Amino acid sequence: MWISLVPLTLVWLSMTQAFEPCQMVWDACQKGDVPWTRCYEDRIGSCTVKGRLMANFIHRRVSWTQEADESPTPQHRVRISSSALQRSRGATSEEEVLLVATVINSTFFKLSPPLQGTGRGIRITLDRPSPRTVLGGLVLAVRAGNHPVSDLSQAIKLTFKHNKQVEDGACVFWKESLLEDGTGYWSTSGCDTSDNGSEFICSCNHLSFFAVLVNPVLSVDEGDAVNLSYITYIGSALSIFFTVISLIIYICLQRRRPEKAIGVHLQLTGALLCLHLSFLLCCFWVWQLNEKEEDWVCRGLGLLLHWSLLATFTWTALEGFHLYLLLVRVFNIYIRRYLLKLSLVGWGLPTLIAVVCGISGVYGKYRLELRDADNRNSTAEICWMSSHRLSVSFVTTVAFPCLVILCNSCMLGLVVFKLWGLRAGGGGAESSGDSKKMTREKWLKLWKDCATVLGLSCVLGLPWGLASTTYTSLFGIYVFTILNSLQGVFMFLWSLALSCKSRSDNNSSVRDPSTQKVMTTSFNN
CATH class of the missing domain: 1.20.1070.10 (Rhodopsin 7-helix transmembrane proteins)
Structure with a gap:
């Protein structure tokens, strides 16, 4: 009999998760056994907004036929093309897709411990950058639709405002490590960086947790x-x-x-x-x-x-x-x-x-x-x-x-x-009769x-x-x-x-x- 209850249990869990308030997702993912970033991405799209919307948090449905332009904070802005929104909705016939954008404190992103290795006679230590290098200590999290998207033809534009004293910023996204311990590292893969003096503009071909590392070391494989x-x-x-x-x-x-x-x-x-x-x-x-x-x-x-x-x-x-x-x-x-x-x-x-x-x-x-x-x-x-x-x-x-x-x-x-x-002074001595010869001499x-x-x-x-x-x-x-x-x-x-x-x-x-x-x-x- 308990076997027949398994499908009902799964349905019940999915229903309770669907009606989970978005305000509770953060605390629930922090206490779970699954890496919190993965848990957050999975559950934030199925939660419901109850009561007053949280600060610096956007959770609404947008039409995939036009570009989405949202600013969860005055310092952060995200623009997603209609083609990216269309891909994120998958094979469904829905006219709208759910867009979630918020900022998260960078201290919650735990960097993987250093790795020791030796490469061909050269002692090399692999390490990760400190969270303090994240611009403003804030990470912009963006999620759209029900399906992950990557390799976009039209890049997603993310804007991070900064003061003119900040130099050498690099757009990065969070990548989980293979240790399954909730740690990871910042990667620049798929993201290009431009700076107009007051803003870092990130052009990325996928959706994830995004940030800007300031004063980074040049990436060298x-x-x-x-x-x-x-x-x-x-x-x-x-x-x-x-x-x-x-x-x-x-x-x-x-x-x-x-x-x-x-x-x-x-x-x-x-x-x-x-x-x-x-x-x-x-x-x-x-x-x-x-x-x-x-x-x-x-x-x-x-x-x-x-x-x-x-x-x-x-x-x-x-x-x-x-x-x-x-x-x-x-x-x-x-x-x-x-x-x-x-x-x-x-x-x-x-x-x-x-x-x-x-x-x-x-x-x-x-x-x-x-x-x-x-x-x-x-x-x-x-x-x-x-x-x-x-x-x-x-x-x-x-x-x-x-x-x-x-x-x-x-x-x-x-x-x-x-x-x-x-x-220039010796050019007048050339004779027109020996043009080919003089051309060779010129060369x-x-x-x-x-x-x-x-x-x-x-x-x-x-x-x-x-x-x-x-x-x-x-x-x-x-x-x-x-x-x-x-x-x-x-x-x-x-x-x-x-x-x-x-x-x-x-x-x-x-x-x-x-x-x-x-x-x-x-x-x-």
């Missing part, structure tokens, strides 16, 4: 993180190999034809060699460290890496200074013991800064945090400055390089202006000019300026990583060009005097 690591290690190894060859070439050129520019190139190449060597040593040593180990070797390697980076940027700045003397102060630029004075600045300034930082206890293990596509953080360690020394790191590794790149960009612009002026000159500009860009450290693109796109991270890990290779190509040019100076001066003038100024003097 764990696979991309491993790929970037391999690119960095392989590129640094290649740079070490080719910088050694470049040093040999510069030494030979210096012995055969002593020139100040070759001496400056030689010092910059040596700084690059120290930088890539110290970087690989820091990474290798961290692999050997235990979880809680913090010894003097890591601090020493952090000092060496910092010193090498400062020396690289200092010599890059001196390359720009030397180019300034050649292109702007063409006459009366003789300086007694010029290379010795440059060496005192190029090696002395980084040494002084590194020693002061070392005495101050700046160096130690630093945690690099990335976030994957599911908004989980991956943390890798490196011997560098301690995480709490952000001010020192900002001044020495952000402000100083930005100043160097800005000045050297001006120098490169001056070189381009000089090249353009020389080409050859253009190719040489482009090679000159690209080579000088690497020597002047302008690829470091691509660091700004790493905050906006994954593609920018890849470009920045590839170009800067292969700096030693580019310096080798530059030294090879100098070596080849030194053998053909006499011939090139006869064929193209304008090119010879610029090349001599840029490469050698």
Whole structure:
């Protein structure tokens, strides 16, 4: 007999749930064994509104033939297209669908505990962002119809107002973890973010619990993180190999034809060699460290890496200074013991800064945090400055390089202006009878000019300026990583060009005097 009562029991439960007041759904889902987010989504669509409607809560039926536009709070707004509403009603013939929109405190969303893992020699810690990063501490929950919708052709628009002091927001939705313990994490999948200065506008192709994370770390998949690591290690190894060859070439050129520019190139190449060597040593040593180990070797390697980076940027700045003397102060630029004075600045300034930082206890293990596509953080360690020394790191590794790149960009612009002026001045010598020949020569000159500009860009450290693109796109991270890990290779190509040019100076001066003038100024003097 009890078997025959089972269908009646199910019907009774569905009826009681259908007449459940919406005010009681929240408390009931908090006490249940099912994850509250799943319970809330299931029961909020079948409850009934009794008495006065709750604050910041919209629960009404809307026509699926037109767009729904609701604002549960002055700071939150949701717009759902008619096509999305039509899909949410399923196969029913109802002319209206139920729309529920409300805001929920972000503290009720419990983040999954950190996951520990090791990936191909790199110790990685997966973590989730803190709820305090949710804009305003409020989450916008949206539900429409009786069927979940995703992969919408017309995205759902959600608006989150903010003050102008908030930066770098990312639209996310709540995704339950596989642990069935009510925890989860914020994911950016299916959502695009735009900011008009006062509002974050989220365009999402599905319905769920939505929020905006402010000041997020750029999303990087764990696979991309491993790929970037391999690119960095392989590129640094290649740079070490080719910088050694470049040093040999510069030494030979210096012995055969002593020139100040070759001496400056030689010092910059040596700084690059120290930088890539110290970087690989820091990474290798961290692999050997235990979880809680913090010894003097890591601090020493952090000092060496910092010193090498400062020396690289200092010599890059001196390359720009030397180019300034050649292109702007063409006459009366003789300086007694010029290379010795440059060496005192190029090696002395980084040494002084590194020693002061070392005495101050700046160096130690630093945690690099990335976030994957599911908004989980991956943390890798490196011997560098301690995480709490952000001010020192900002001044020495952000402000100083930005100043160097800005000045050297001006120098490169001056070189381009000089090249353009020389080409424009020499254009009248072309004869109309040899148009094809001159066209080929024009292309050859253009190719040489482009090679000159690209080579000088690497020597002047302008690829470091691509660091700004790493905050906006994954593609920018890849470009920045590839170009800067292969700096030693580019310096080798530059030294090879100098070596080849030194053998053909006499011939090139006869064929193209304008090119010879610029090349001599840029490469050698």
